Amino acid sequence: MSNAFAVAVGETAAATLPHLPGAGVAWLDDARRAHLAAFLRDGLPAARNEAWKYTSLRALEQRAFALGDAGAAARAVDAQALVLPGADGPRLVFVNGAFRADLSRLDDLPDGLELQSLAVALAGDAESLREVFGATATDAFDRLNATLAGDGVLLRVAAGARIAAPVHLAYIGAPAVADLAWHARAVIELGEDSELALVEQHGDAGPHAHLGTLVSDIRLQRGARLHWTFLQEAGPGATLIRRSAFRLAADAAVTLHALELGGALVRHAITAVLEADRARFVSRGVFAPAGRQHLETRLDIRHLGRDTASDALWRGVADGRGRGVLHGAITVAAGADGADAQLSNKNLLLSAQAEIDTQPVLEIHADEVKASHGATVGQLDERALFYLRSRGLPLEQARALLTVAFCRAALDGLDNAPLREHLAARLAQHLPRLAGDVEA
Amino acid sequence: MLIIDNLHVRVAGKDILKGLTLSVKAGEVHAVMGPNGAGKSTLGHVLAGRDDYEVTAGTVTYDGANLLALAPEERAAAGVFLAFQYPVEIPGVNNTYFLRAALNAQRKRRGEPELDSMQFLKLVRERLKVMQLSPDLLSRAVNEGFSGGEKKRNEIFQMAVLEPKLAILDETDSGLDIDALKQVADGVNALRAADRAFIVVTHYQRLLDYIVPDFVHVLADGRIVESGDRTLALKLEEHGYAWVAGRQPAASAA
Numbered sequence: 001m002s003n004a005f006a007v008a009v010g011e012t013a014a015a016t017l018p019h020l021p022g023a024g025v026a027w028l029d030d031a032r033r034a035h036l037a038a039f040l041r042d043g044l045p046a047a048r049n050e051a052w053k054y055t056s057l058r059a060l061e062q063r064a065f066a067l068g069d070a071g072a073a074a075r076a077v078d079a080q081a082l083v084l085p086g087a088d089g090p091r092l093v094f095v096n097g098a099f100r101a102d103l104s105r106l107d108d109l110p111d112g113l114e115l116q117s118l119a120v121a122l123a124g125d126a127e128s129l130r131e132v133f134g135a136t137a138t139d140a141f142d143r144l145n146a147t148l149a150g151d152g153v154l155l156r157v158a159a160g161a162r163i164a165a166p167v168h169l170a171y172i173g174a175p176a177v178a179d180l181a182w183h184a185r186a187v188i189e190l191g192e193d194s195e196l197a198l199v200e201q202h203g204d205a206g207p208h209a210h211l212g213t214l215v216s217d218i219r220l221q222r223g224a225r226l227h228w229t230f231l232q233e234a235g236p237g238a239t240l241i242r243r244s245a246f247r248l249a250a251d252a253a254v255t256l257h258a259l260e261l262g263g264a265l266v267r268h269a270i271t272a273v274l275e276a277d278r279a280r281f282v283s284r285g286v287f288a289p290a291g292r293q294h295l296e297t298r299l300d301i302r303h304l305g306r307d308t309a310s311d312a313l314w315r316g317v318a319d320g321r322g323r324g325v326l327h328g329a330i331t332v333a334a335g336a337d338g339a340d341a342q343l344s345n346k347n348l349l350l351s352a353q354a355e356i357d358t359q360p361v362l363e364i365h366a367d368e369v370k371a372s373h374g375a376t377v378g379q380l381d382e383r384a385l386f387y388l389r390s391r392g393l394p395l396e397q398a399r400a401l402l403t404v405a406f407c408r409a410a411l412d413g414l415d416n417a418p419l420r421e422h423l424a425a426r427l428a429q430h431l432p433r434l435a436g437d438v439e440a
Numbered sequence: 441m442l443i444i445d446n447l448h449v450r451v452a453g454k455d456i457l458k459g460l461t462l463s464v465k466a467g468e469v470h471a472v473m474g475p476n477g478a479g480k481s482t483l484g485h486v487l488a489g490r491d492d493y494e495v496t497a498g499t500v501t502y503d504g505a506n507l508l509a510l511a512p513e514e515r516a517a518a519g520v521f522l523a524f525q526y527p528v529e530i531p532g533v534n535n536t537y538f539l540r541a542a543l544n545a546q547r548k549r550r551g552e553p554e555l556d557s558m559q560f561l562k563l564v565r566e567r568l569k570v571m572q573l574s575p576d577l578l579s580r581a582v583n584e585g586f587s588g589g590e591k592k593r594n595e596i597f598q599m600a601v602l603e604p605k606l607a608i609l610d611e612t613d614s615g616l617d618i619d620a621l622k623q624v625a626d627g628v629n630a631l632r633a634a635d636r637a638f639i640v641v642t643h644y645q646r647l648l649d650y651i652v653p654d655f656v657h658v659l660a661d662g663r664i665v666e667s668g669d670r671t672l673a674l675k676l677e678e679h680g681y682a683w684v685a686g687r688q689p690a691a692s693a694a
Contacts, residue, residue: 382492387528388538390488391598392516392546401541405532405581 006043008064009036013147016067020150022122022133031134032147039143051139054325054357055267055296060239065181065211067148072098075174077205079103082170084231086419087199089165090115092153095172095205097182097212099151103170112161112194118152118185129154132187132217139269141241145183145213152185152214155198159191159221166197166229166416171214173235175206186216190224190252197227199419202262204235209264216244220252222276228256229419230285231426234263236293243269250276250305257414258285259423260295261430271300274308274336281310284414286407288430289322289354296325299343303331303366307338315407316347317431318354327359328373334365343373348380348406350399380406400431441466441637442507442606447498448662449479449486456482458662459498464606469638471648471673474659475681480641481525483659484610487639488522489515502606516542517549519605523595523612530582535594536564538582539601546602567600571627589620596627607631608639613647625650645677658684 013036022028044061045052069075075095082093082103092115093103099117109115122129137143153169171184190196200216212234220226234240240263246254260266272281281301289295301310316324324347332339347356360373380402388398404427411427414420442464449457456479464470474480486493487500489512500507507515530538544554555563568575573593583591592612599607609628613621628638628651640651648656648670656673658666658681666672666684676683 381528384528384530386488386490386512387524387530388542389512390516390522390524391538391542391602392513392549393538393542394513394545395511397541397545398513401533401538402530405530408532 003043003061004064005061006040009144010040012067016148020148021119022126022150025126027130028122028126028133035137035143035146039140039147042140044140051298054327055265055294060211060265063179066178067181069096069098069176069180069182071176072096072174073100075176075205077103077172077174081203081205082201084168084199084201084419085422086416087166087168089163089167091168091170092117093170093172094151094184095174096176096180096210097151097171097184110161110163110165112158113163113167114154114156114158115167116154118154118187119150121154122150129187139243141213142215142243145185145215149183149185149213149215153187155186155188157190157194157196157224160193161191162195163197164195166199166419168199168201170201170203171212173204173208173210173212173238175208176210179209179211181211181213183213186214188216188218190220190226192221193223194221195225197416199229199231202232202234202240204233204238204262206235207237208235209237209239211239212241214240214242216242218244218246218254220246220248220254222249223251224249225252226254227415228254229414229416229423230256230258230260230268231423232258232260232262232266232268233426234266236262236264236291238263239265241267243271246270246272246281248272248274248276248279248281251278253280253282255282255413256284257411257423258283258297259411259427260285260287260297261426263293263295265294267296267298269298269300271302272310273302274305274310276305277307279305279308282413283312284314284410286315286317286410286427287324287326288317288319288427289324290319290430292321294323296327298327298329300329301331301341302333303336303339303341304333306336308336309340310342312343312345313410314345315410316345316356316358317350317403317407318347318356319350321351321353323354324356326357327361329361330363330371330373332364332366332369332371336366337368339366339369339371341369341371345375346406347375347377348403349377350380350403400428403431404428441503443499443501445499445501447486447500448496449482450494450496451482451492455496456662457486460659460663462657462664464637464639466605466637467634468655469632469640469651469653471640471642471653471656471670472659473642473645473656473673473676476643478659479662480643480659481610484522484608484639484641487515487608488512488520513545514549516602517546521599521602521604521607523592523599523607523609525611525614527583527591527595529584529586531584533582535580535582536578539564539598543602563601567597570600570630571597572623573597588615589617592616592620592624593627596624600627600631605635606637606639608641610641611643612640613642613644621647622650645673648673660684
């Protein structure tokens with residue numbers, strides 16, 4: 001490994017491992033060392049790696065990050081920035097990847113909800129996490145995360161429990177002495193016929209250029225229902241690499257809504273395995289890169305059971321020199337008869353230098369499958385723009401109004417009305433900034 | 441209020457208006473009639489500020505200033521309103537929200553205080569009495585799924601809320617049945633005022649039975665070729681546009 005990134009990992013990781021939560025548990029130590037060795041052997045994905053075709057890591061490769069933030073507990077975070085309309089339930093806050101009890105809200109958890117910092121859980125009952133932590137990781141960032149993640153979320157919902165008030169998970173980047181890398185992991189398990197609403201927020205508390213990785217493993221037992229909202233407003237210098245891996249048993253259903261606004265280089269890989277009959281996975285989202293932002297979302301949806309359904313509806317809006325990527329892979333395995341798979345991705349380019357790559361990939365090995373996909377890239381409707389301006393709306397306001405309207409289809413299905421309107425408002429607020437970036 | 445002098449306009453490389461001259465004073469209602477392709481809709485759009493319409497010669501003076509130098513939203517704030525022949529459907533934008541944003545943007549530009557939602561709602565209720573429009577249309581997306589008549593009534597309703605000084609109605613009667621036509625005309629007549637002028641662009645005399653104009657102009661091949669009082673519209677109805685075809689442009693169309 002000759003690049004600065006891998007050299008820094010090699011120099012710091014070995015010394016860090018004995019101090020990570022869960023260190024000393026033999027199988028965990030072994031797994032972490034194996035992941036580290038694999039990372040150091042293969043490094044970051046090369047340019048020719050098909051999965052990284054649209055996202056170059058060459059600049060990242062030249063950067064050496066400190067590992068973790070020893071001062072995370074003392075970083076100033078505006079508690080007001082953690083308040084989200086429609087999310088007044090329990091809250092777990094991480095600053096530079098480290099759990100912050102003082103900012104979290106874990107009193108009076110509803111019956112049937114187990115929610116704690118993963119570091120605490122690993123120190124207590126590591127064995128129950130063996131399946132997740134012992135799993136193989138194939139991607140370089142997964143390996144890095146599996147090696148170094150010591151904190152994060154452990155969330156379990158008991159069979160039959162309904163957690164109505166959304167659980168709020170906040171990941172905040174805060175300025176530190178140097179740019180650092182943090183690695184967090186979320187383990188989320190929904191018991192049979194349980195229901196959970198979840199909000200994942202990414203924000204920042206001042207200028208920084210940290211790298212964060214977050215791997216979330218989500219398991220839904222039979223008949224469980226999960227409503228997950230992502231609000232990604234990481235700081236303008238942040239690099240954020242996430243994987244959210246869902247596994248759904250029979251009759252389980254996931255509905256997720258994502259708003260990707262922040263960060264410099266952001267990638268979110270969403271994998272969903274519909275393991276058994278009638279499992280259902282709905283994803284809706286908006287990504288809006290501006291300036292020189294690079295925002296990639298990757299969907300990898302696998303239909304294994306019969307009569308399973310997936311429905312993906314995404315909107316992209318790129319301005320300035322922003323680059324958006326949506327890779328949507330849907331696989332219907334042999335025997336997964338009766339599957340229904342829909343994928344729609346419409347995109348808007350607001351400037352001549354902006355770019356959006358949309359790549360639907362459907363692979364179907366079963367019979368009696370309903371599948372459709374559509375992807376478009378276009379500009380704002382000039383007639384509509386003129387109509388709005390002729391009524392008195394300034395050009396920028398008219399553009400923002402039409403752009404938000406274009407994206408609404410991806411947000412309108414969110415049942416939590418205060419949260420839905422908050423997302424729409426955040427998007428609208430993001431847009432004038434986009435317009436400003438065009439001139440820059 | 442409005443002085444159009446020798447206006448030449450090119451659209452998509454084709455000359456459409458070829459020396460149009462027209463003068464409109466506050467309080468007046470001018471009807472502009474003409475056959476298809478004469479340039480009627482171009483006139484409305486160029487006054488409202490469509491930037492893909494190229495003015496190759498001539499001037500438009502509005503309240504003493506060069507109207508052509510203003511952006512569409514500046515013209516709107518200055519009191520120019522175009523009721524579109526084909527109102528645009530805008531999915532995802534709420535009709536009421538849009539109208540309030542438009543009114544407040546105009547007021548802000550004019551240095552007037554913006555209306556809060558209560559004040560705006562009161563205004564909307566008042567104006568709804570003038571223009572019979574089903575209140576549920578207000579909560580829908582702008583023009584989306586509206587019938588032809590509903591779209592036209594929505595245009596007049598917007599006009600009633602925005603209270604322009606110069607309103608241009610571009611074939612507002614097209615596609616309307618007689619009941620809808622009367623409703624639209626009632627809405628317009630309720631807004632007639634000493635400080636407000638109308639340019640009513642139409643193909644048919646029928647609308648002018650309900651909106652009685654002070655002046656009628658015939659537009660043919662990009663110019664005003666005949667001007668007169670409302671009896672001119674009746675003559676046109678009787679003789680058809682062939683009657684004016686081939687006539688020289690009126691020496692000084694007023």
